[in-house]
Amino acid sequence: MKIRKPRQAARAARARLRKGAEVRLAALCMGIAFAPSGWAQSQDQQPSATPSATPSTGAAPDSTLPAIHVQGSAPTGYGPLVETDRVNDPQQRVSASKTGTKLEDLPANVQVIPRQLVNEQGGTTLHDAIQNASGVNYGGQDSKGYYDHFLIRGLNAQVYEDGFSDGDELSGITHSLNGVERVEVIEGPGSALFGSGPPGGTLNLVHYTPSPDLHYGTSIQAGSYGTVTNTDYITGPTGIAGLNYRVDATFSRTDGFRDLAGRDYEVRPDLQWQLGNHTLEFSLDLRDIHQTPDSYGILYFHGSPLSSVSRDAKFSTPFAFARETYVRPELTDKWRINDFLTINNRFSYLHRSLDALTNGDSTSTMVSNGEVVGRQLRQQDDSDNSFDYQFEPVWKFATGSVGHTLLTGFEYQHQVIDTDRATADLPNIPDAFNPVPPETSADQLAFLCDAKHSCDNDHLVANYYSVYATDQIDVTDRLKLRAGVRQDWWDTSLTPNISVPGRFGTNGQPLLAGVTDSRNDAPVSWNIGALYKLLPWMSPYFGISKSHFANFNSENTQNGIGAPESALQYEVGVKFSLLNDRVILNTALFDVKRDNVAALQTINGVESVVFDSQKTKGAEVSVDAALTSRWHVTANFTAQDPQITDNPQGITSVGNRPQGAPAYIGNLWSTYDFSIAGVPGFHVGAGVNYVAKTYSDITNVNSIPSYVIANAAFGYETPHWGIDVNVDNLFDRRYFVAANAAGAFVGESLSAFVNLHANF
Template identity: 90%
Template sequence: MSIRNARSAARLACACVRDAADVRLAALCMGIAFAQSGWAQSQEQAPSVAPSATPSATSSGATLPDATLPAIHVQGSAPTGYGPLVETDRVNDPRQRAASSKTGTRLEDLPASVQVIPRQLVNEQGGTMLRDAITNASGVNYGGQDSKGYYDHFLIRGLNAQVYEDGFSDGDELSGISHSLNGVERVEVVEGPGSALFGSGPPGGTLNIVHYTPSPDLHYGGSVQAGSFGTVTNTAYITGPTGISGLNYRIDGTFSRTDGFRDLASRDYEVRPELQWQLGKHTIQFSLDLRDIHETPDSYGIIYFHGSPLSTVSRDAKFSTPFATAKQTYVRPTISDQWRVNDILTINNRFSYLHRSLDALTNGDSTSTKISDGEVVGRQLRQQDDSDNSFDYQLEPVWKFATGSVGHTLLTGFEYQHQTIDTERTTADLPNIPDAFNPVPPETSLGQLAFLCDAKHSCDNDNLVANYYSVYATDQIDVTDKLKVRAGVRQDWWDTSLTPNISVPGRFGTNGQPLLAGVTDSRNDAPVSWNIGALYKLLPWMSPYFGISKSHFANFNSENTQNGIGAPESALQYEVGVKFSLLNERLILNTALFDVKRDNVAALQTVNGVESVVFDSQKTRGAEASIDAALTSHWHVIANFTAQDPVITDNPQGIASVGNRPQGAPAYIGNLWSTYDFSIDGIPGFHVGAGVNYVAKTYSDITNVNSIPSYVITNAAFGYEASRWGIDLNVHNLFDRRYYVAANAAGAFVGESLSAVVNVHANF
């Protein structure tokens, strides 16, 4: 059923207790009343520090308002959000407290564009991966540099974005992983430079994945989702008390496998146990994230011909090698201690260690691979073995105090990160595909191939080491009930180095000298990042805001080492917007205008058949809007639209590209999703949903020679939810449109054809 607000539900529960005809019904009503009282308590005792380390009445950590909340589904004690108690599927709940703010600030008080995507909404849409969730936030699209199909790469406002998990970076964003939703409660999208909080990070913004925390009450459940292309995804969780006072646990597991659209098979095994111990004034959490991921890269997709993907071959046509594979292991233990010293001071100690390995055979993605005289020429296969080890320590005292009538939540912090990357790569030439219009890759075994390392064959054998030291402060200031100000500054000291184990012709260091085996190429940088913004509640339903932010990003990764370690990127963003909360919060509308400038951007480019790194500058101006509306108590609509103008503003190594668009950055993005709840023969719990996704034309590199066309696809859903179980049918690409989700250098990554999945889930 749906509830319109906490107070009316509590009154209804009390009446229900009075009128209950049997003990079981009375107990159920008492449970509802208890849940509502828990919400009320969480409102009165809202945490003053980052909720990412704070247990709360709901698994989301959100403080729910007294005003009407549309589209909140009560489905027994454990809904399909895979966590206990009641959850909301609203994207822009103004009372939500984003962990990524690190000050426990409500979205309605942040002078910035921050959007929260709840897990329940992604489940409703049939999504199982992070890339399925991002359409629910404005300004975000999949694609950009090195989108080869076996890891996530996202752009926000036309610029690279970084993925974090519970506030910890996933590391090298150009050779990342594909993120499932195992144990994930919500995804937070922070748009624009965020280095004053998160340290070295791309200027587009931050996607922070937030996991569920353990519950003191026993809950368990799971789901089985099966569908097209031999796809099966199994998830399960259990959470509850350990029997030791204050110590609770949670275990989430995911197993998935698929034969894959275009035979791009994959499988994923994940388990994530977590403990939370309430010990006096300390809340101690420990988690261990274990993943074993196998995917099939498809760097070529459909090869370009006369500037666009070849249209005369089927979507199943394969230009990539049949040997393509990518295997990754991911091990991440984290531990945190939230020490609530008193009402003024809370000290957060947080530590994460990450080990990630990659063993891949994937086609080299460069413009040298093309159609010539009816053949596909310039094909290569890269053999790659990477190991990434890093640890991250954060000490963050959070102070809650007042100066006169002005309230402050002051986050102070020290962070130390150490990262080492070992990478080894060689490249083999592949035979031409004789008929590009009826492609059959001719290679039949790896034994036929000779992996080489020279100026014409991309290769390396490197050890990269980085040490990042940071001190920072961010103050969320309640000047009055209406005026909110946020200001932050961060001083970083970066020590980055590259030591080649072999000498490769054509590679040069930061001083212009050849990179030689055993000779370390290093940089030392000390950038200062900052942000300032203000929001004013002009009317109860309208809050204009502005913000300015400056950030820096270390050009340190395993992909861009042809010219050593480059100077850091920098980014400057101006943003103004208005947040609307209308019709007693039944309609939430957020709007923003933005201007983001990005300098010293490392971009891969093929010159005379040789891959090289060029450094350019980019700028994006645009506008975006997002809507979350309860048109009735049963009808819920979520929509967003972004119009942006991303351009190359400077490129000393390629003047002709100035004025062109960056790789993968569309001019327009639009998404719509709508659901309607209804009854059949007096039986409630049925729902239907439908939505569309639109992305405009994007280019494959800064030369803008090749591009992929715009697309619109339609999705649909139908399902039934009982108190403890449910079943859903989701259909993707309802009209079977041919479309492309990423413009790579050699070809376009193909979007999935018409497909369907059925999900059966139960929660107790």
């Protein structure tokens, strides 16, 4: 799913916009299927690189500038307008901040990954996008191979969509980019703004909104592993005054690298109605996702993945499958009462179901005497139903010469998770160096539920109540302050439907069928920060964040509902905007500590939950440079030292690294536009991705090696259509993208994809 914007018109627009020192660098949005519907304008009348604040943004509606037309250009599909393609554009407004604050005014390392950049890299998923933000990598606890798990600064991160949580944090979904305009990355604890959340940070997917002008487009991409992806969109007026619509659809199929086949069917209709001072929006996100789990990957042998087997070797069950359905209606009302007050009412309902047969990921699965032993298969049937209501008045006022954007809010979330799981023993694979899994049908297997066979049949309920406030303060044109506080009341409970030997609740008593185990917690989260524009091109900042995370999910119930996790982060950094924003450089130092972290560990052959403490110290830098009107470079690098600082149940792990957290991460991407025989519209791109060694669990016995892979792109654009070729893993490097407990996920081999797209 790769839809690209005509690049020559975009570069020409950039050159014109650079003529004024106060005009920010931007790129003309010539999106085939992905462009916003508005053009935001700040209070000082400087153009912003983002669309007008959507209902997910706390800012008051901005006035709309006239559409910008470029001679010879095609319509963008969402109205002719200017859109940034830069990760760190200082004028970009971040909807996840809920105060409509620009990047240059936030005292934190917040990065925005635009869809245009992901498209030119050939990306189709959130997994593809994250390489453009510093400190983010794929993997971590419970990465089963069929949903997204990410770490930020070596700690767990959570995915949100338009400001709403994706539900069960340890049993998620794979995210396509269907209708997604940009990905916002907020690094570090965010509980003061979002409520219960892991300390690594937040990935917020922001969708496009409907346009008042009729546009439509399509894209088809085909390539290696029998992969075909089709994306389509249409947007325009309904004929009712102020009511516009948009529909995004994605249909894809793949035979899969290592024969891990998959199907993805998604459609997302969206209606937006401007009714007086109200902006009403209703969207319905529907997904049907089929994937082939491979939690084993390549098994470890003497501490690292087997090197003597082909990267196509399979140790997992041949008939493993995972099917997920996802239904999410969202209804929002942005009511602009006056210049002083805007009230956001936002409601989301999420239903997600999972039906899966997948291999258990445990260190008990290993190579012993040439055989693969300790293999198991989990039968799983889960459902997650969540309601989320947010009432957020946003106040804009001044105290003397000091300006305030004060977000106040109340949020209520109700989550119900039902799980039904059992485990079957699998026969050994006789030859680990030429693996052929013997099982051919689930009918041959006996699924059990006891102390040696991970299982549950649980009903989990959570009610989260919150009141909160965040003030973005403009003390002067140079000094910006931000402070937030949130009081939460959490009521979480677990009611087993069956009694399983070896399970104990929060009070140390056995978990018995029909007996509810519950917790009531009332944590307070907060953050403070300050940024000072020392020079027009340099802004140092600092921030401190305290957060809490409810240990409430479908994976860590062996010991009932655990006490909440807490985290504290210190961050200092400097933001640079050089040469009229042509070169943007962000640097940060961070120190994050987290306590009462739930971690899975196999003890005496039984999967158990242990609670430890962790910390990460590190530094990161990101660069976004328009070296010329044709040459654009983005790069980031992170150095970090994640460690286990306390583990009462395993003191030997103190000083070790957490699962999946590398010491170094680096990414580089560069594109160049050119003409051939006087014909413009050609472009070429290249980049590298680097991730250091990572460990499979807190014992640090097994690990995967570091890797560097190279990618390349070439394409041609006309005003109405284009064609692109992307080549990944250019030198066909054998590498591993994540370290699971039993084995390592294998990175894709040399692959190529061709994308043909058009818009009108």
